[in-house]
Every structure is written in C-alpha cells, then in structure tokens.
Amino acid sequence: MKKFNTSPISGMQELTPAMQAEFNRLKSGITAAYAQHGFQSIETPTIDRTEILLAKAGGDTEKQIYKVVKTAETANDADQALRFDHTVPLARYTVEHANDLTFPFKVTQIGRNFRGERAQKGRFREFYQCDVDVIGWNTLPVAYDAEVIATLVDALKVLPLPSFVVRVSNRKLLSGLLQALNLNHLSAEIFNIVDHAEKVPPEKTVEALQDLGLGTENVVKITTFMQIHGDYTEVVPKLRDLGCQDATFLEGVEELDIVLKTVQELSATTEVIADMMIVRGLDYYTGTVFETIAPDYREFGSICSGGRYENLANHYTDQALPGVGGSIGLTRLFAAFVDAGLAKASESKPVDVCLLPISSNEYQACAKFATDLRAEGKTVDLVLTEKKLGDKMKYASKVAQFAAVIGETEAASGHYKLRNLKTGAEIEK
Amino acid sequence: MKKFNTSPISGMQELTPAMQAEFNRLKSGITAAYAQHGFQSIETPTIDRTEILLAKAGGDTEKQIYKVVKTAETANDADQALRFDHTVPLARYTVEHANDLTFPFKVTQIGRNFRGERAQKGRFREFYQCDVDVIGWNTLPVAYDAEVIATLVDALKVLPLPSFVVRVSNRKLLSGLLQALNLNHLSAEIFNIVDHAEKVPPEKTVEALQDLGLGTENVVKITTFMQIHGDYTEVVPKLRDLGCQDATFLEGVEELDIVLKTVQELSATTEVIADMMIVRGLDYYTGTVFETIAPDYREFGSICSGGRYENLANHYTDQALPGVGGSIGLTRLFAAFVDAGLAKASESKPVDVCLLPISSNEYQACAKFATDLRAEGKTVDLVLTEKKLGDKMKYASKVAQFAAVIGETEAASGHYKLRNLKTGAEIEK
Numbered sequence: 001m002k003k004f005n006t007s008p009i010s011g012m013q014e015l016t017p018a019m020q021a022e023f024n025r026l027k028s029g030i031t032a033a034y035a036q037h038g039f040q041s042i043e044t045p046t047i048d049r050t051e052i053l054l055a056k057a058g059g060d061t062e063k064q065i066y067k068v069v070k071t072a073e074t075a076n077d078a079d080q081a082l083r084f085d086h087t088v089p090l091a092r093y094t095v096e097h098a099n100d101l102t103f104p105f106k107v108t109q110i111g112r113n114f115r116g117e118r119a120q121k122g123r124f125r126e127f128y129q130c131d132v133d134v135i136g137w138n139t140l141p142v143a144y145d146a147e148v149i150a151t152l153v154d155a156l157k158v159l160p161l162p163s164f165v166v167r168v169s170n171r172k173l174l175s176g177l178l179q180a181l182n183l184n185h186l187s188a189e190i191f192n193i194v195d196h197a198e199k200v201p202p203e204k205t206v207e208a209l210q211d212l213g214l215g216t217e218n219v220v221k222i223t224t225f226m227q228i229h230g231d232y233t234e235v236v237p238k239l240r241d242l243g244c245q246d247a248t249f250l251e252g253v254e255e256l257d258i259v260l261k262t263v264q265e266l267s268a269t270t271e272v273i274a275d276m277m278i279v280r281g282l283d284y285y286t287g288t289v290f291e292t293i294a295p296d297y298r299e300f301g302s303i304c305s306g307g308r309y310e311n312l313a314n315h316y317t318d319q320a321l322p323g324v325g326g327s328i329g330l331t332r333l334f335a336a337f338v339d340a341g342l343a344k345a346s347e348s349k350p351v352d353v354c355l356l357p358i359s360s361n362e363y364q365a366c367a368k369f370a371t372d373l374r375a376e377g378k379t380v381d382l383v384l385t386e387k388k389l390g391d392k393m394k395y396a397s398k399v400a401q402f403a404a405v406i407g408e409t410e411a412a413s414g415h416y417k418l419r420n421l422k423t424g425a426e427i428e429k
Numbered sequence: 430m431k432k433f434n435t436s437p438i439s440g441m442q443e444l445t446p447a448m449q450a451e452f453n454r455l456k457s458g459i460t461a462a463y464a465q466h467g468f469q470s471i472e473t474p475t476i477d478r479t480e481i482l483l484a485k486a487g488g489d490t491e492k493q494i495y496k497v498v499k500t501a502e503t504a505n506d507a508d509q510a511l512r513f514d515h516t517v518p519l520a521r522y523t524v525e526h527a528n529d530l531t532f533p534f535k536v537t538q539i540g541r542n543f544r545g546e547r548a549q550k551g552r553f554r555e556f557y558q559c560d561v562d563v564i565g566w567n568t569l570p571v572a573y574d575a576e577v578i579a580t581l582v583d584a585l586k587v588l589p590l591p592s593f594v595v596r597v598s599n600r601k602l603l604s605g606l607l608q609a610l611n612l613n614h615l616s617a618e619i620f621n622i623v624d625h626a627e628k629v630p631p632e633k634t635v636e637a638l639q640d641l642g643l644g645t646e647n648v649v650k651i652t653t654f655m656q657i658h659g660d661y662t663e664v665v666p667k668l669r670d671l672g673c674q675d676a677t678f679l680e681g682v683e684e685l686d687i688v689l690k691t692v693q694e695l696s697a698t699t700e701v702i703a704d705m706m707i708v709r710g711l712d713y714y715t716g717t718v719f720e721t722i723a724p725d726y727r728e729f730g731s732i733c734s735g736g737r738y739e740n741l742a743n744h745y746t747d748q749a750l751p752g753v754g755g756s757i758g759l760t761r762l763f764a765a766f767v768d769a770g771l772a773k774a775s776e777s778k779p780v781d782v783c784l785l786p787i788s789s790n791e792y793q794a795c796a797k798f799a800t801d802l803r804a805e806g807k808t809v810d811l812v813l814t815e816k817k818l819g820d821k822m823k824y825a826s827k828v829a830q831f832a833a834v835i836g837e838t839e840a841a842s843g844h845y846k847l848r849n850l851k852t853g854a855e856i857e858k
Contacts, residue, residue, distance in 0.1 A: 004481065004745040006525040009509060012474035014522065016529040017536070020471050036803045038780040038810025038828065042449050045441035045555055046475065046541060047495070052433065066476070067498040068511070071545030074554070080438060082497070093443065096435040100445040102827040104814060107446070112475060116500030125503070126474055143789065143813035150796075265793040266811070316433040351467040360572065364694040367579075374465045381467025382695070384572035385533065398531040399467065 011117065011125035013331050018345035023334055025346065029158030030130045030328060031110055037151040039108040039132050044089035046112070050079040052092050055315040064115040082114040086131045087325070091313035094135055094321060103137035104144065124331050130155070133325030135312055140322045142255045145288040145308055146262030152292075152304050152326045153269050159333070160342040161294045164303060167229070167275035168263075168290045170256045171307075173239065174279055176249025177225055181218050194226055194279050229275035232260030236274075252287075259288050286310040288324065300336045304328045352378040353418060354396035356389065358407040365411035369404070369429070397421045404429070440546065440554035442760050447774035452763050454775065458587030459559045459757060460539055466580040468537040468561050473518035475541070479508040481521050484744040493544040511543040515560045516754070520742035523564055523750060532566035533573060553760050559584070562754030564741055569751045571684045574717040574737050575691030581721075581733050581755045582698050588762070589771040590723045593732060596658070596704035597692075597719045599685045600736075602668065603708055605678025606654055610647050623655055623708045658704035661689030665703075681716070688717050715739040717753065729765045733757045781807040782847060783825035785818065787836040794840035798833070798858070826850045833858070 008014040015023055035041070047068055054062055066082040083089050086109040094105065110130045117123050132151055134144045149166060156164055174194065178187050189212055197205045205226075209219045221242075228238050236257045244250075256274060263272045280289040287308035294300050306326025313321050337343035353373055355366045363382075370380040381399060383392045389405065396403040402418045410416040418427040437443040444452055464470070476497055483491055495511040512518050515538040523534065539559045546552050561580055563573045578595060585593055603623065607616050618641055626634045634655075638648045650671075657667050665686045673679075685703060692701050709718040716737035723729050735755025742750050766772035782802055784795045792811075799809040810829060812821045818834065825832040831847045839845040847856040 003747065004484065004521075004524075005478075006481070006521045006745050008474050008521075008525070009476060009478060009506065011503075012476065014474060014525075015472070016526055017469040017471055018529075021469070024470060035779075036808050038783075038808055040446040040450070040779045040828075041453060042446055043444070045437050045443060047438060047441065047543070047555060049434075049438060052435070055433070064500055064502060066500065069496040069498060071493055071495065073493060073547040074440075074545045077438065092433075092435045092437075095433075096437075096443075097445055100447075102824060104824075106810065114476070116503040118502040126476060141813055141815050143792070147811060147813060262789070262792055262813075266796040266799075268796070316435050318432065350464075350469045354467075360691070363572070363691060367695040367697070370695075379465050379467055381535065382576060384570055384576060384691075386570050395531060395533075399469075 009125070010119040011123065013124055013126070013335060016345060017350065019338070019343075021346035021348070021350060022343055023330075026158060026160075026334065026343075027110065027128065027130070027330060030155045030330070031108075033155035033158060034108040034110075034130070034132050034151060037106075037132075037147070037154065039106045039151070041108050041110070042090075042093060043111060044083065044086070044093050044109065046082055046114075047080050048083055048089060048092070050081045052316075053081050053083060053088055055088070061115075064117050066114050066116050084115050085113050086111070086129055086327070087133075087312075090131075090133060090135075091316060091321075095313050095317045095319070098319070103135065104140055105135040106132075107135065108132050122332060122335065124335070127329060127331035130328040130330055131325060132327075133312075133323055135321050135323040138320050138322075140324065142258050142288065142308070143262045145255075145259045145324045146266055148306065148324050148326050149259070149263050149272060149290060150267035150269070152306070152328070153263075153267050153271055155328060156271075156292065156304055159303075160337055161303070162296050164271055164292055164294045166272045166290055166292045166304070167278045168256070168260060168272060168288065169274065169276050169278040170252040170259075170288050171279060171285055172248045172252030172255065172287055173276065174225070176246035176252055177221070177242075177244055179248060180244045180246040181214075181221065183214065183218065186212050186214070188283075190222065191279050191283075192281070194222075194277065195281050197226060197277060226276050229277065230273055232257065232264070232274050236260075255287055280305065280307055284309055290326065297336070297340060297342075300333065300340075303333055349399055349401045350379070351381040351400040352402060354381045354383060354400035354403045356383045356392045356396060356403060356405045358389070358405065361408070362406045362411045365414075366406050368414075369406065369416065402427075438554070439548040440552065442553055442555070442764060445774065446779065448767070448772075450775035450777070450779060451772055452759075455587060455589075455763065455772075456539065456557065456559070456759060459584045459759070460537075462584035462587060463537040463539075463559070463561050463580060466535075466561075466576070466583065468535045468580070470537050470539070471519075471522060472540060473512065473515070473522050473538065475511055475543075476509050477512055477518060477521070479510045481745075482510050482512060482517055484517070490544075493546050495543050495545050513544050514542050515540070515558055515756070516562075516741075519560075519562060519564075520745060520750075524742050524746045524748070527748070532564065533569055534564040535561075536564065537561045551761060551764065553764070556758060556760035559757040559759055560754060561756075562741075562752055564750050564752040567749050567751075569753065571687050571717065571737070572691045574684075574688045574753045575695055577735065577753050577755050578688070578692050578701060578719060579696035579698070581735070581757070582692075582696050582700055584757060585700075585721065585733055588732075589766055590732070591725050593700055593721055593723045595701045595719055595721045595733070596707045597685070597689060597701060597717065598703065598705055598707040599681040599688070599717050600708060600714055601677045601681030601684065601716055602705065603654070605675035605681055606650070606671075606673055608677060609673045609675040610643075610650065612643065612647065615641050615643070617712075619651065620708050620712075621710070623651075623706065624710045626655060626706060655705050658706065659702055661686065661693070661703050665689075684716055709734065709736055713738055719755065726765070726769055726771075729762065729769075732762055778828055778830045779808070780810040780829040781831060782809045783812060783829035783832045784809060785812045785821045785825060785832060785834045787818070787834065790837070791835045791840045794843075795835050797843075798835065798845065831856075 285307035289307035714736035718736035720731040
C-alpha cells in the first residue's frame with residue numbers, strides 16, 4: 001500500500017496521539033511549575049545567525065550544528081543555522097531586549113533544539129529542552145541558585161519517577177583546592193577525571209590522577225574531597241575540616257552553604273544533597289553546579305542539570321549579566337520513561353463525550369448539547385459519519401469516555417443519557 | 430555596550446515577555462477550542478526528508494524551502510529540509526501510523542513552519558500555523574467540512590477581532606460551470622482570475638476574462654456566478670437558477686447546501702456566508718473551500734482558510750484518505766493585531782504575588798507562604814536580591830499584581846498583608 005518510506009528521519013521523536021497526550025501532560029506540568037515560580041515565558045527563533053550561535057561554541061557543538069541553506073529569496077542574509085540550545089539565543093535576546101526586561105530576569109524557554117548527532121538509542125537530533133534561568137544586572141545573589149533548584153524540584157515532581165536526588169556542588173571548591181595544591185596547570189585534566197569518575201571503577205580514577213604525576217599525597221587529597229557527599233549539615237563541616245585556606249575554596253564553601261540552606265528553606269526538600277563528585281564538564285559554569293539522578297533508574301543519567309555562570313553574554317556585550325539556570329531534557333527523558341514502562345499512552349481518552357446523532361435531523365440538537373457540555377469544560381466530539389449506530393459506537397468507544405445516542409426523542413425533549421463506556425453506568429442529562 | 434548585532438534574523442518574530450504572554454494567551458485559546466471539539470494533538474518533526482516534503486510541491490514552495498546541511502555525523506542520511514506547512518508531514522504521519530489511529534482522524538497541529546521568503550512586512554520566515562484536519566478512511570461525509578468550519582469559528586472568537594466573516598464556496602461549482610461552457614482547457618487561468626478578482630478593479634477582471642477569448646456571453650455567465658454571495662438560504666436557489674445542468678456543478682450545489690446548513694445547525698453562527706468569489710489558489714482543494722475576513726480590518730487578508738481535499742496522501746499510499754482542514758496563521762495575524770492596536774503587551778502581570786523578605790531570616794516563612802499561595806493556583810515570586818526594600822518594591826511593581834513585605838512579625842505570626850500594587854488596597858492573609 002505504501003509507495004514511499006514514510007518513517008520520520010532517524011533521531012526524531014514522533015508519537016501516536018495517545019502518547020503525545022501523555023507527553024503534552026508532562027510538558028504542561030513543567031510549564032505550570034515554572035510559571036508558578038514567577039518565570040516569564042519567551043520564545044527565540046529556531047534559526048539564528050551562525051556567528052551568533054557559534055560565538056563561544058566549539059568542539060562537538062560546532063560539528064553537530066545544523067546549517068541552513070539560504071534560498072534564492074534569502075541569499076543576501078548572513079549564514080544561518082538551527083539553535084542547539086536555549087542559552088545562546090537567550091544571551092542574544094537579553095542583550096537585544098535589555099530595555100524591556102526587569103532584572104533579575106526570571107525567564108523560561110520550552111522548545112525544540114537541534115543537534116546533528118550520530119543516530120543512537122537515547123539520543124535525539126530534535127529535542128525539547130525545558131529551561132529556567134535567572135539573569136542579574138551586574139550582580140545576582142546566590143540565593144537565586146537555590147530558587148532555580150527549588151523550582152526544578154517542583155517541576156520534576158510532575159514526572160513519573162518514584163524518586164529523584166538533586167546533587168549539588170560548587171566549582172570553586174575543586175578550583176580552589178587545586179590552587180592550594182599548586183595544580184592549577186592540570187585543572188582541565190583533573191576536572192575531566194572527576195567528571196567521569198562515576199563511569200569507571202574507583203581504581204581507574206586513582207590511576208588516571210597518578211598518571212598526571214600528582215604524587216600520592218595530592219591524589220589522596222583529591223579523592224578524599226571527591227567522596228564528600230550528603231546532607232549539607234554534614235558536608236559543610238567536612239569541607240571546612242579539609243583545612244584548605246585558598247580564598248576561592250572558602251568562597252565555594254560559603255556559597256554552597258547558602259545555596260543548600262536556602263534550598264531547604266524554600267523547598268523543605270529531602271531530594272537535594274551535596275556531592276563533590278559533581279563538577280559538570282562545561283567550563284561555562286563558574287559556581288554552583290548540579291545534576292539529578294533517579295536512584296531507581298540510574299541508567300537515565302542526569303535527568304536535570306544546570307548551574308551558575310559568571311556572564312551570560314560576554315561575547316555580545318560588556319555589560320555583566322551573571323546568571324543561574326537549569327534544564328530538563330524532556331524528549332530524551334520521555335523516551336526513557338516509555339522504555340522503562342513509566343510513561344504509557346494516555347489512558348484518559350482525548351474526548352470526554354461523544355454525541356451520536358441517529359441522523360442529520362439531530363445535528364441541531366447535538367450541537368446544542370455540545371455547546372452546553374463545552375461550557376462545563378468538557379471536550380465533545382460529534383460523530384457525523386453516515387454509518388450504522390454500531391459502527392458509530394465503536395468509534396466512540398475508541399476516542400471517548402462517555403457517549404450519548406441522540407435520536408428524535410432526545411432531540412425533542414432536550415434530555416439524553418450519557419453512558420460511561422467503561423462501566424456502562426448511565427447519567428441523565 | 431554591544432559588541433555584536435544581536436537582532437534576530439529578518440523575518441523572525443521575537444516578542445518581549447509581556448507580548449509573548451499575550452501571544453501565548455491567544456495560542457492557548459485556539460488550542461483549547463480545538464481540543465473542546467475533540468481534535469487530538471500531534472507533533473511532527475521540524476526536519477523531514479526533502480523527497481517527502483517536495484513529493485507534490487512545486488513552484489514557490491520548492492524555491493522557499495529551507496534545506497538543511499548534513500553534519501559529519503549525519504552524512505549518510507537522505508537529503509533533509511525544514512517543513513513548510515503541517516499538511517505534508519500530516520500526510521506522511523497518517524500513512525506511517527495508520528494502524529494506531531481512529532478514523533475519522535480528527536487531528537490538530539500547532540507549531541512552527543518555515544519558508545525562506547524575501548523579507549517584507551507581514552511575511553514571516555518562521556511562523557506558527559494552528560491547523561485542524563479530519564481525515565477519513567476511504568470516505569468522509571461533507572458534514573465534517575461544516576464541523577471544521579464550526580470549530581474554527583469557535584477558535585476565531587478567541588482573537589481580539591470585533592467581527593469576522595467566513596466565506597464558503599465549493600470548487601466543483603466553478604469547475605462544473607466551466608465544463609458546461611466547454612471552457613475546461615482554460616480552467617487554470619479562469620480560477621486564477623477569480624482568485625485575484627478582489628485585488629483588482631472589476632473592469633480588470635472582465636478584461637482579463639475577455640483576453641482569454643471567452644466571448645461576451647461566457648464572460649457575463651462567469652461574472653454573474655462570481656457575484657453570488659450571502660446567506661445560504663438565498664445563495665443555493667440563486668445557484669440553481671443559473672440553470673447549469675453539469676453533474677459536477679450540481680454536486681457542488683448539493684455539497685454547499687449541506688455544508689452551510691450543517692454549519693448553521695452546529696454553530697448557529699451569523700459569521701458564515703456563501704461567496705462564489707472564493708476559489709482558493711491551490712489546486713490541492715477539490716470541494717469545499719473557505720476564507721475568512723475581518724470586515725473592519727480587510728487589510729489583514731484571509732485570517733483563516735482551508736477546504737476539502739480528495740486525497741491527503743496519494744503520493745505516499747494507494748489508500749484513499751479524503752480530508753478537510755483549515756488553519757489560522759497566528760504569527761502573521763499577531764503582528765497585524767499589534768500594528769492595528771488590537772493586541773497589546775499583556776497588562777496582566779506575569780506574577781500574581783511577589784513576596785519581599787526583609788532579610789534571609791524570612792526565607793523560610795516566605796517559602797511556606799509561597800507554597801500555600803501556589804496551592805491556591807497563584808503564581809508567586811520571591812525577591813531574593815540583597816537590595817533596599819524600596820528597590821525590591823520597585824521590582825515587585827513591575828512584575829506582580831500584589832506584593833507582601835515579610836519581616837520578623839509576619840514570619841512569627843504567619844499572617845501578612847497582600848497589597849494590590851495598582852489600587853493600594855490591602856488584603857489580610
């Protein structure tokens with residue numbers, strides 16, 4: 001019957017209507033959680049100038065960016081590409097519209113981004129990111145790092161996860177420790193080793209550190225640091241006990257203390273802990289960093305991550321715009337939920353009530369009933385096919401929760417029976 | 430201060446947060462109207478195979494399509510491009526997922542499409558289309574044409590327009606008339622002249638028809654036909670009075686009669702009339718066609734249009750999938766609303782309540798108050814800046830409707846005053 005390959009391109013998520021309804025329910029829940037915390041919604045264009053998108057990118061990003069071919073009618077434009085995240089367009093947006101914004105600018109972007117990656121399970125080339133950010137004008141108190149985490153905790157509660165743990169650290173801690181140990185010159189390598197430590201056996205991490213020629217004493221100091229984790233009331237004293245007097249390190253302790261204390265005050269949550277294993281690969285982050293795991297589903301990887309950045313838009317402006325943000329990668333997560341049986345095609349039918357006119361003589365009565373039901377907030381479908389009643393009922397049972405057959409009597413009386421298509425129970429209307 | 434051009438690419442709509450809130454309000458209203466009529470939401474990928482997208486396109490579409498450059502990691506993929514409408518991906522989707530769908534398939538797609546057109550006022554290269562379609566399996570009664578129109582009428586009522594008129598016709602009428610006049614061979618030219626008749630003075634239309642060498646009698650017959658419009662109770666008799674006995678023409682009269690009668694029954698609307706001037710340029714449509722104007726804002730052009738197509742996906746499958754659909758081009762319309770003063774930056778502040786802790790000692794109390802307010806459905810922002818109270822209040826007055834200062838007393842008592850930032854009135858909480 002098919003004359004063409006009609007599958008979507010590899011790496012694209014395309015859902016059946018029932019699955020889409022479930023995806024939309026999660027997306028709406030996240031959107032509502034962000035809005036309830038006072039984040040304002042914006043949308044940036046999918047296509048932007050390549051020079052903007054790549055101003056500070058490099059490496060994989062540059063390789064994976066989808067460039068767009070100019071058409072005959074846009075030939076004079078600058079080179080263009082598809083956005084690969086929300087942060088770069090947000091930087092451009094904040095500089096462009098600064099006069100129309102109120103700072104601290106609490107902003108959310110929920111939309112699709114694009115990366116031309118090799119096709120593989122769990123990786124998508126087009127994917128929803130659900131971002132929140134707070135951007136300060138010149139300064140931004142670290143308490144906002146806590147507010148971003150508290151907001152994300154509320155959003156994550158929408159997801160069908162039995163539990164999750166947000167693991168928080170501060171990059172100033174490891175930076176300061178390395179400064180104190182005179183290991184600054186190996187900072188990139190050591191951050192990388194710590195970032196990957198959970199993916200390899202512990203002895204591999206020790207080996208990798210030793211291979212850098214740090215000396216046993218330094219390796220012990222770093223691995224001891226890495227193992228610190230837990231409730232902030234225990235972690236902060238343990239960090240102080242390390243005895244490191246580097247100013248950056250002490251600033252990190254102070255910030256982590258405020259962030260974790262404020263998260264508890266704002267969110268009274270048991271889901272947030274401190275964990276020195278978290279450093280985040282991106283050198284973009286400068287202070288607070290966090291990742292989130294689902295203890296029962298560690299294979300999902302980080303389900304929500306983010307951190308503090310010193311300067312959102314230093315490539316575009318001299319104005320200091322410090323910020324903090326986090327993101328939920330909903331497309332990837334949804335696929336993981338489906339695989340794990342945590343997300344199912346929505347069982348709630350798309351339609352509350354299906355009205356089945358016996359013939360076109362009853363359309364007008366059906367329309368009146370539909371208008372009344374919609375005014376009550378119900379979704380209503382009219383079956384206008386010229387089929388037998390049995391076939392109409394078969395359709396109704398697939399799409400709707402309730403059905404009502406409308407014939408001459410119902411049309412004349414204005415009364416009808418709503419039948420629950422699951423239980424068979426009837427309601428008089 | 431700027432080091433870069435940070436404006437979005439020409440032809441892209443980028444809104445301030447207050448304008449975005451207004452745009453989102455309209456989009457949500459349309460989404461809700463479609464859902465209330467039982468249309469199920471789907472999303473198709475932004476990027477698709479060029480051979481799919483261009484299977485039946487041609488002309489302008491082919492020139493304006495944005496092709497995507499493959500990355501090193503997607504180099505083995507088929508050629509790809511950005512979707513330029515929702516209909517082509519819907520055709521692919523319906524064939525691909527046919528086994529998971531219930532027919533008639535009532536479907537809505539609300540998302541961004543892309544056309545690389547020359548930059549000009551009122552034209553966008555990235556734009557939201559809000560589509561509804563009903564797809565039948567083998568057959569689809571014309572009553573569904575009426576349901577699509579009734580649904581769109583409900584959606585259009587969400588828009589800030591003082592009034593609108595949906596003008597309906599059926600392409601079988603003019604086709605049949607031309608067959609009866611033996612003018613079949615000039616069908617494309619004549620459809621084109623009728624389609625453009627409202628953009629030129631009437632004598633130009635007559636001239637253009639005469640230039641085709643039709644003869645005066647035929648020109649009069651066509652212009653007489655074109656001028657028929659009004660309530661369907663008057664239009665259908667007028668069409669019959671033309672005396673055309675062509676089978677296609679009579680089928681068109683019959684269908685128009687049912688569609689308009691059913692629209693009245695379903696929607697009891699005064700906004701829908703018959704108008705033979707409407708033919709729709711696209712040869713894609715085969716029966717019912719409609720366009721919508723705002724009488725007070727004719728410069729907006731058609732604000733919503735659509736029609737019946739014989740076969741959604743004949744390029745991809747042998748299965749007959751007749752359908753009917755319509756679309757609201759929200760991005761273009763929103764820009765027109767703003768220009769005409771019909772859409773303004775949302776006056777409702779993004780935040781219901783701003784809580785202003787005097788110091789970090791009150792964070793915990795504020796968080797408790799915020800949780801309670803959010804449980805009531807309120808959006809709540811906590812001001813965590815380390816500024817003077819006056820500065821915090823200035824921020825609150827920009828983003829919020831109500832503010833409450835939370836100091837030691839409020840934290841201890843659990844009671845505080847919500848101040849209306851517009852009227853100054855206070856509510857005890």
